[in-house]
Each structure stands twice: as C-alpha cells, then as structure tokens.
Amino acid sequence: MAVKTIEFRDNAVYLLDQTRLPRDVVVLELRRAEEVVEAITSLRIRGAPAIGVAGAYALVLASLQADASDVARFMASLWEAARSIGQARPTAVNLQWALQRLLRVSEGASTPEEARRRLLEEARKIQREDEEADRLIGVHGAPLIPQGGVVLTHCNTGALATAGQGTAFGILRTAWQQGRLRHVYATETRPVMQGSRLTAWELVQEGIPASLIVDSAAGTLMAQGKVDCVIVGADRIAANGDVANKIGTYTLAVLAREHGIPFYVAAPISSVDLSVASGEAIPIEERPAWEVTYLGGQAIAPEGIGVYNPAFDVTPHRLVTAIVTERGVVLPPFEEGLR
C-alpha cells in the first residue's frame, strides 16, 4: 500500500495533508495537540478511523505538553485536552472511542511518565488494530461482490481514511487482488470532493479500472444496469443499524433500493455505537458555508446566498443489505447481530 496517512515518531505526528491532494503530496510535522485538532477540523486528516487515530496521538502530544510536576494537575489537564480534542468532529464516533480508551489506560498510571508511556502504547495499539480490522473487512466483504462485479462507492474510505487498506475501499482492493472486481464508479462527493480528489487518487495508484461520476449521475447508472452493488463506509452505526455517513449516502441507498441493488456498509467495530439507539440520536456535523460556495478557491455562488451544509446523513437500517465488520458480515436484524 502506497499511502501512510499518519505516523507517530520522535514525539511528533506526521500526517499527509489531504486538503492538498491530488496536486501536492505534503507531509505535515505536528508537535502540539492543538495543531492536530486543527488538522482534524480542517479535514487535513479525515475519515472516521483515521480521525480516531489522529485524536489518540493528539492526546499523546497533550500529555507531553502537560505539566508533569503534579500528578493530579497532570491528569486534570489530560481530561481537559481530551474534551477539546473530542469536539474537533462530532459525527465519527471513533474519535470519542479512541480518547476514552486512552483515558482509561492512563487512569491506572502512578506517575505522569508512566501515563505518557501507556498513552503512546495504546494509541499505537489502536492504529495497529485498525490496520488489521481493514484487512479482515476486506476478507469478509470481497465475496459479496459478484465475479466480474461493478461497484459504486461514495466519499473516501481508503488508506487515507484509516490506518490500513481502507474499509469499503479495502473490500475493493481485496476483490481486485482476487480478480473478482471489474470496475468501480466513484462519486465526486460534493462539497469537498473526497471522491474525486482522494478515492480517484487511490484507485489510480492501485490500478483498479474506475470511472469518476458526478454525484447526481448515480441514479442514471443504476437505471442503466451498470452497478452490481453499492459499498460505502460509516462514521457511526447506531444499535439498530442506522448508518451515519458522508452526505449523499442516503440518496444512494434509496436509489439502490429502487433498482434492487444490494447496499453494503463496511466499518470497523470502533464505528459502532451501541449507546445510540437509532440514527436520530447521532449528532450531524454542519460545515462552513464556503465549502459549498467555493471550489478550488473560486466563488461558484453569489455572495449573500444562504447555505445549508450538513457533512453527513443517516441511512435507515431498512435500506442496508448488510454491514461488514472485522468480525464478519452482519445481516438484518442488525440490532441482534451488532450486539
């Protein structure tokens, strides 16, 4: 795999600035937690599992910045840092999940030094586990694609969005290596183009035959019988199987149902939030207006127009054919299977 999305070494986070892709490949060196928070908020690193890993390393940096002369004060500043890192992006549950894991391991430490060591160990473990989860998602998910199948995918769920080969994209990679995948249609994914800038970039690197489509072409493609299945990722999956994912996912699920096409969701278990009963309770991030009114630094809408820019939508579980996790393929009723 060509891309290393995020790395921690020599007390710094190194991450590929995804806002610069596909034009420039720039690796940022970040030494302060605040810088990582800025990178998450401004989508330099994005995708639910990658956000989780970045959040974990941000807390490691915060622990290095914190005053270690007093244990109680040190722990209080860790909690405060976790709170502010956790607010960087609200929908992907992986961020909260990773921070909670780190806070839990730090609690048993008797000195700040030990806490720092434990935090780094746990953050690295989260990264390793995510890499392995992706591999297994690929193994479980590839057989869902028919021999010679054509898949439509949305947003970017590849190596850029995770610590491994990707979730939905990981399935595509595995199926391609197995010789069962014929073609991929990737949506541009308005407004900030994770499909055309990032997924298309990964598809070209991998040499998978693929076509980029505008988001609104998906229905026509399905009506023309050009799509065998849709595979997308998730930012959070509720206990009943409702799926929050990039805006436009719901539209694709409705279209898939209308055309009798299977609609698969691929995500690690770290994206499953059993504390949330249904999609209604998932917080949906709203992003700045300029993401819609500007493209590549150019205004594409008049000054003064109102904008509504939700970054995610919720696909009701009844539209989901199956959910692929590292532990296997979950079929309806999802409530039972996810638990």
Ligand code: MRU
């Ligand atoms: O706003 P983004 O780019 O972070 O949104 C990403 C998605 O919606 C992905 O589909 C999801 O996080 C899964 S990534 C494996």
